[in-house]
Amino acid sequence: MSQSELRNFEKSMAYHLAPAMLGIKPACLMSMEKNKDGLEENVELFNSRAYTKGMKLTVLCECKSRKLLFLYNEKLLSDRLADNRVRKLLESFGYDSRMTLEQQIERLSGRISASEDFPHEIGLFLGYPVDDVTGFIQNKGRNYLLCGYWKVYSDENRARRIFSNYDKCRNYLCNKLAQGESIYQALKIS
Numbered sequence: 519m520s521q522s523e524l525r526n527f528e529k530s531m532a533y534h535l536a537p538a539m540l541g542i543k544p545a546c547l548m549s550m551e552k553n554k555d556g557l558e559e560n561v562e563l564f565n566s567r568a569y570t571k572g573m574k575l576t577v578l579c580e581c582k583s584r585k586l587l588f589l590y591n592e593k594l595l596s597d598r599l600a601d602n603r604v605r606k607l608l609e610s611f612g613y614d615s616r617m618t619l620e621q622q623i624e625r626l627s628g629r630i631s632a633s634e635d636f637p638h639e640i641g642l643f644l645g646y647p648v649d650d651v652t653g654f655i656q657n658k659g660r661n662y663l664l665c666g667y668w669k670v671y672s673d674e675n676r677a678r679r680i681f682s683n684y685d686k687c688r689n690y691l692c693n694k695l696a697q698g699e700s701i702y703q704a705l706k707i708s
Contacts, residue, residue, distance in 0.1 A: 523556035524563075528701040531564070532691035535589045537684045539573065539691065539705055544598045544645045545590035547578070552585050561587070567707050576623070579630045586630070588623070588643075595619060595643065603648045611639045647672060 530548060537543035550557055564575050571591075578588040596619050598604060605615050611629070613622055622643075629637040641651040646668045653662070653671025662669040663677075667684055670677040694704035702708070 520556070523554075524560065525695075527556065527560040529692070529695055531589075531701055532695050532704070533688060536687035536691045538589050538591055538594075539701075540687045541591060541594065542683055542687060544594035545588060545643050547644070548587045548589070549584050550587060552580055552583050557585065564701075567702055568705075571705065571707055578623075578627050590623070590643075592619060594645075598645060599642070601648075604642050607648060607651065608639055608642060611637065613639070641668060644668070647677075649673075650677075 530550065531539070534548035535546040538546040561575050561577070564573075568574070572593050573589060573591055575587055575589045578586045580586065599608065599619065599622060605613075608622070609615065613625055617625065626637065626640065626643060630640070638651060638655050641654065642648070649672035650668060650670055654669050657671065659669060662671055663674045664670040666677065666681040668677075691701070691704055695701065
């Protein structure tokens with residue numbers, strides 16, 4: 519893997535995955551070209567170093583030309599999926615509360631692969647408010663109050679603050695990389 523490939527991968531991660539990497543979101547998604555040079559090596563390198571921070575990057579699904587990468591913080595995501603309201607909604611989509619975190623991610627992956635659209639519960643994994651996930655389902659993606667990182671149906675002011683914090687995470691990591699740091703230096707991962 520070349521330095522250029524590594525650098526480009528880190529820039530993509532900083533742009534798309536910053537809130538999860540900085541610990542204010544349980545998980546994020548990033549789509550990459552399937553045949554991108556060095557993709558597997560970059561994922562493996564990240565996982566070998568980021569496990570000390572409880573983060574893991576995995577391929578959630580793939581199509582003919584792209585792979586959907588899923589970065590998650592194990593503790594934040596476990597806590598999120600254990601929340602009573604989240605758990606109840608996940609059960610309505612066939613998830614079992616006795617499933618391990620890995621089994622729940624595998625189920626999500628299978629549901630994505632079996633569907634033409636993203637399964638609605640993906641928002642729960644990504645930390646979207648339960649009321650916004652149910653609002654999206656009930657309104658079929660229409661009649662939202664605000665559209666940003668997700669479609670907002672409940673607390674618009676809270677969502678604006680969260681969106682602003684996500685933007686700050688992105689700007690912070692992208693700026694660190696622009697100053698010559700690696701993603702690992704910026705995240706203080708040895």
